[in-house]
Amino acid sequence: MNNTFNLHIKNIDDTDKFAQNIAQIVSKTGGLICLYGDIGAGKTTFVKHLAKYLEIKEKVTSPSFVILNEYHSGKISLYHFDLYRLEREGLESILDELHEYTENDKALAIIEWAEFSSGDLPENRLEIEIKYVDENQRRFFIKAFGDKNIKILELIKEFYK
Numbered sequence: 001m002n003n004t005f006n007l008h009i010k011n012i013d014d015t016d017k018f019a020q021n022i023a024q025i026v027s028k029t030g031g032l033i034c035l036y037g038d039i040g041a042g043k044t045t046f047v048k049h050l051a052k053y054l055e056i057k058e059k060v061t062s063p064s065f066v067i068l069n070e071y072h073s074g075k076i077s078l079y080h081f082d083l084y085r086l087e088r089e090g091l092e093s094i095l096d097e098l099h100e101y102t103e104n105d106k107a108l109a110i111i112e113w114a115e116f117s118s119g120d121l122p123e124n125r126l127e128i129e130i131k132y133v134d135e136n137q138r139r140f141f142i143k144a145f146g147d148k149n150i151k152i153l154e155l156i157k158e159f160y161k
């Protein structure tokens, strides 16, 4: 089965629509989403739109300085990590937590700058790489690992048929 899917995102409304589609699925499954992409690619923007559709009431901000922000007011709990400033020992200290969230269908963990995890993340995950095209356009490269995420990816593909 093909575990990849690429999307051409024309503008912020497309990012919003994608976030809505993902929210519809992960609000029932939970899971782990790893975000890759340069500064300004749109990782935090995607998380903010996703949080809106998960009906999270708090304002979602970038966790750059705190590594993790968590939100419990929505349909499922959201654990929003940003590894940009993480030290090696820091990663070890969050891995157990991450495994726990990833196995819980009532929690969604999202990791910005997953590049900095040096490959130690849980096996079962959805990877989304965001590539800058121009001011408004992006390309999303999506990859699914593990049965649960392959099913999630099949559902994502349905939205774009």
Ligand SMILES: Nc1ncnc2c1ncn2[C@@H]1O[C@H](COP(=O)(O)OP(=O)(O)OP(=O)(O)O)[C@@H](O)[C@H]1O
Pocket: 009, 010, 011, 012, 013, 015, 037, 038, 039, 040, 041, 042, 043, 044, 045, 046, 062, 112, 135, 136, 137, 138
């Ligand atoms: N289609 C789009 N999708 C997402 N963001 C877009 C899009 N078009 C324009 N933008 C803009 O690009 C910027 C993305 O910034 P954002 O903070 O989300 O990036 P980031 O990947 O989280 O960066 P960092 O690595 O610094 O955390 C925002 O100003 C957003 O409005």
Ligand SMILES: [Mg+2]
Pocket: 043, 044, 045, 062, 112
């Ligand atoms: Mg960010």
